[in-house]
Amino acid sequence: MIHARGLxxxxxxxxxxxxxxxxxxxDVADGQLDAVLGPNGAGKSTTLRMLTSLLxxxxxxxxxxxxxxxxxxAGVRARIGYVGQRSGAGDEYxxxxxxxxxxxxxxxxxxxxxxxxxxxxxxLDLRALAHRGPATLSGGQRRRLDIAIGLVNRPALLFLDExxxxxxxxxxxxxxxxxxxxxxxxxxxxxxxxxxxxxxxxMAERVVVIDHGxxxxxxxxxxxxxxxxxxxxxxTTGDAAHAATAAAVAARLAGPDEVARDGLDxxxxxxxxxxxxxxxxxxxxxxxxxxxxxxxxxPTLDDVFLALTGRSLRESxxxxxxA
Ligand SMILES: Nc1ncnc2c1ncn2[C@@H]1O[C@H](COP(=O)(O)OP(=O)(O)OP(=O)(O)O)[C@@H](O)[C@H]1O
Numbered sequence: 001m002i003h004a005r006g007l008x009x010x011x012x013x014x015x016x017x018x019x020x021x022x023x024x025x026x027d028v029a030d031g032q033l034d035a036v037l038g039p040n041g042a043g044k045s046t047t048l049r050m051l052t053s054l055l056x057x058x059x060x061x062x063x064x065x066x067x068x069x070x071x072x073x074a075g076v077r078a079r080i081g082y083v084g085q086r087s088g089a090g091d092e093y094x095x096x097x098x099x100x101x102x103x104x105x106x107x108x109x110x111x112x113x114x115x116x117x118x119x120x121x122x123x124l125d126l127r128a129l130a131h132r133g134p135a136t137l138s139g140g141q142r143r144r145l146d147i148a149i150g151l152v153n154r155p156a157l158l159f160l161d162e163x164x165x166x167x168x169x170x171x172x173x174x175x176x177x178x179x180x181x182x183x184x185x186x187x188x189x190x191x192x193x194x195x196x197x198x199x200x201x202x203m204a205e206r207v208v209v210i211d212h213g214x215x216x217x218x219x220x221x222x223x224x225x226x227x228x229x230x231x232x233x234x235x236t237t238g239d240a241a242h243a244a245t246a247a248a249v250a251a252r253l254a255g256p257d258e259v260a261r262d263g264l265d266x267x268x269x270x271x272x273x274x275x276x277x278x279x280x281x282x283x284x285x286x287x288x289x290x291x292x293x294x295x296x297x298x299p300t301l302d303d304v305f306l307a308l309t310g311r312s313l314r315e316s317x318x319x320x321x322x323a
Contacts, residue, residue: 001157001189002028002051006060009046009213020046022213023060028191030156033183035204036193037301039313043213044193045085048159051191052082065157078106081150081158085165095137095145096121096130102152120148124178140171144178151182158182160192164199172196176203197301197313209305216308221301228307229299230258231273233280235266236293246289253283264292273297 007024010017021043028034036044049055051064053073061068067075093101096117103113121127124144134142143163150158163179164172180203182188194200200207201221209217209224217224235250237243246266250259258269270276273296284291305313 001030001032002026002062002064002191004051004060004062007047007050007057007062008059009043009050009055010058019213021050021057024210024213024215026208026215028189031183031187031189032205033179033190033203034192034206034208035200036191036208036210037195037197037200037313038193038210040195042210044210045161046213047210048082048161048191048193052080052159053077054082065155078153079156081153081155083146083150083158083160083163085161092133094131094133095126098134098145099148099152102149106153116152120151123151124148125174138171139167140174143167143171143175147175147178155188157189157191160190162193162195165195172199179203201301207301209301209308211305211309217304224301224304225299226271229303230269230271230307231276231299232297232303233268233270233273233276234293234295234297235268235280235284235291236295237264237266238290238292239264242289242291245287246284246291249283249287249289250280253280 004024004026007021007026008019009021010019024043024047036047038044046055050057050069051062053064053069053076056070063069064076065079067079069076099117099120100110100113103116104110108116121130124147126141126144126148129137129141134145137145147160147163150160160179164175167175176199179190179192183190204221206219207217207221207224208215217228219227235246237246243261243264243266247259247261250266250268254268254270260267268280277294277296281291281294302313305311
């Protein structure tokens with residue numbers, strides 16, 4: 001459904017050149033739900049805008065739903081839906097009128113556009129709000145209206161740029177319910193961007209991690225976590241001397257790069273923490289270390305980002321927000 005090779009986009013800002021996307025390769029198969037994850041300014045929106053033909057690439061190629069984004073932008077736009085970060089609904093129209101107008105833009109007759117509007121209001125649970133203006137809707141309802149607008153032309157592929165940013169947890173769950181339903185019932189291919197690690201982790205079939213305009217990891221979240229981050233084993237000891245010995249034992253077993261000491265805790269990165277515990281306990285006992293607690297944890301996508309970049313995605317996000 002999407003094949004991009006060497007996609008690059010530079011912006012000139014006064015005398016500086018911003019390299020927003022640098023040689024990005026991406027393949028998305030039909031019917032997949034893939035998430036693009038990355039910190040502020042990583043190049044997620046720029047990538048989506050190139051793939052939707054809204055922004056010409058500086059170099060590289062992309063075919064989307066069988067059409068080249070540069071040679072056939074009209075073909076791309078006829079086959080896709082795009083929900084940008086800012087709402088596409090104008091405040092002067094009521095919800096149903098907005099959908100009818102969009103349908104007319106795609107060449108539907110007034111009657112066809114009316115039928116499609118009613119289908120979409122039903123699909124996104126917006127029927128009761130059909131005659132309200134978008135300005136009167138809650139954040140989650142408005143986002144659902146945006147998605148309805150993105151679906152007017154029955155696209156095989158839907159792009160969603162941060163569909164849940166800024167929503168409360170209940171509204172986020174509602175939006176997700178509809179996204180998952182679209183994929184399950186209509187087989188819609190969905191490529192979305194998100195800042196929320198948990199969403200990418202739990203909902204997407206595949207996660208593409210972008211940093212500084214490049215893909216730095218690509219796979220199922222389970223695969224990324226086991227290949228790149230590993231489990232965490234935390235050994236708590238009785239005092240500082242025991243912690244130092246425990247750190248030395250752990251460094252011998254796992255390698256010095258995999259061990260970090262934090263007060264009386266020693267944290268170790270291991271491929272499978274559950275299986276590693278008995279061996280660690282034996283070796284610590286032999287070294288005379290008094291262990292007061294042992295904890296194991298599966299890695300998160302933030303651990304994956306940390307392993308790849310040396311930075312936490314959450315910290316990059318707050319730094320981006322503060323900038
Ligand atoms: N029109 C533009 N002119 C100049 N620079 C731009 C333009 N659009 C994006 N950029 C820059 O390109 C880089 C990537 O921006 P982009 O919006 O694609 O990132 P993002 O990953 O979507 O970030 P966010 O999560 O904050 O939306 C940033 O440094 C941004 O400032």
